Amino acid sequence: MRIEYDYDTCIGMFQCVAEWDAFQEDKDAGKAILEGSEEVEEDLFVREVPEGAELDAKFAARACPVEAITVYDDDGEQLVP
Numbered sequence: 855m856r857i858e859y860d861y862d863t864c865i866g867m868f869q870c871v872a873e874w875d876a877f878q879e880d881k882d883a884g885k886a887i888l889e890g891s892e893e894v895e896e897d898l899f900v901r902e903v904p905e906g907a908e909l910d911a912k913f914a915a916r917a918c919p920v921e922a923i924t925v926y927d928d929d930g931e932q933l934v935p
């Protein structure tokens with residue numbers, strides 16, 4: 855499972871932070887940070903979701919009010935939102 859986080863879209867509501875601890879608050883920037891991710895293109899951060907964190911990652915994606923977080927399965931199919 856893979857998670858993508860669009861930094862530019864994020865408006866710093868921090869619901870994702872409450873759902874999965876890979877998301878951290880950057881209060882100064884008013885943005886979330888996705889720990890362990892790689893910036894694959896400008897403002898697009900990607901990482902694998904480790905085993906056991908799948909539900910948390912999906913909840914984080916569901917909780918985001920601006921759909922800045924997207925979760926894909928291993929075949930590249932979009933699961934959430």
Ligand code: SF4
Nearest residue numbers: 864865867868870918
């Ligand atoms: S829930 Fe969405 S808008 Fe809020 S901090 Fe997380 S990514 Fe940003």
